[in-house]
Amino acid sequence: MTPRAIALGLIWLTFSIYAFVFAPPNQPETFDLITQLSSGEWDGVNPLIIALFNVMGILPLMYGAVLFLDGRGQKLPAWAFSTGSFFLGAFALMPYLALRQENPTFAGEKNWWLRWQDSRILGALTLIGLVVLFYYGFSQGDWADYVTRFKGDRFIHVMSLDFCALSLLFPTILQDDLARRGLGEKTWIFWAIALTPPFGMAVYLTLRPPTQEQTISEPEQSKEVAPV
Numbered sequence: 001m002t003p004r005a006i007a008l009g010l011i012w013l014t015f016s017i018y019a020f021v022f023a024p025p026n027q028p029e030t031f032d033l034i035t036q037l038s039s040g041e042w043d044g045v046n047p048l049i050i051a052l053f054n055v056m057g058i059l060p061l062m063y064g065a066v067l068f069l070d071g072r073g074q075k076l077p078a079w080a081f082s083t084g085s086f087f088l089g090a091f092a093l094m095p096y097l098a099l100r101q102e103n104p105t106f107a108g109e110k111n112w113w114l115r116w117q118d119s120r121i122l123g124a125l126t127l128i129g130l131v132v133l134f135y136y137g138f139s140q141g142d143w144a145d146y147v148t149r150f151k152g153d154r155f156i157h158v159m160s161l162d163f164c165a166l167s168l169l170f171p172t173i174l175q176d177d178l179a180r181r182g183l184g185e186k187t188w189i190f191w192a193i194a195l196t197p198p199f200g201m202a203v204y205l206t207l208r209p210p211t212q213e214q215t216i217s218e219p220e221q222s223k224e225v226a227p228v
Helices: 003-024 028-041 049-074 077-087 090-099 112-117 120-140 143-152 152-169 170-178 186-192 201-206 219-224
Strands: none
Touching: 003 028, 003 090, 003 152, 028 049, 049 077, 049 090, 049 112, 049 120, 049 143, 049 152, 049 170, 049 201, 077 090, 090 152, 143 152, 152 170, 152 219, 170 186, 186 201
C-alpha cells in the first residue's frame, strides 16, 4: 500500500472510532432535530445548524463532480462512494480516497451524466449555495447555542468534524483532476484551492476547463474499466 493509502486509512479509522466511541452522546432531542432538518421544518432551529446541515449536502455534490470522472479509470465503483457520502460524508469517501489509483487522464468520451458532472453550471450552483448558506448561518446563527450543542450532542459534533474533513481532503483528488484538464503544471492553482476550503473548491468547479477526452482504440475499449 502507498503512504497516501496508509495515511488516509489511519485517518478514517481514527475518525470512525472517535465518532462512535469518544464523541459526546446523542441527546433526547437529537432524532427530532434530524427530522426537522430533513423535512425542512426549520422553525426554532439555530440557523447555524440549518446551514451546516445543508452544506453537508453540497459538499458531496462537489466531490461527485470530480469522482464520477475519476472513476472512469478506477476499479473501485466511484458512484457507490459518492452516493454514500450524501448519507455518511467523509466516512463513505475516505476508503475510496485511500484505495483509488492515480488517474491523470480521461479515456473515451463523456456521456450526458459525466458532461453534467463536468459542467461549470454545476460548479456555479454549488458556489451560490455555499455563499447563501454561509451568509445565512453566520448572520442569523446563535454561536453560543451551537458551541453548547457541539460539546454535548454527537450529531452536531460529528457533523461539524465531517464538514472539516470533507473540506480538507479535497486536495487528495485535485491534482489528477487538474492534470485531466491540462492544468497539472500550474501548482499555484492547486495551492489556491487547497488553502481556501470549501470556497476554493466551488470556485474551481465553476471556472475549470472541460476534461480533455482521449480517443481509445477498439482493443483498449474492450479492456476499459466501467465508467463509474
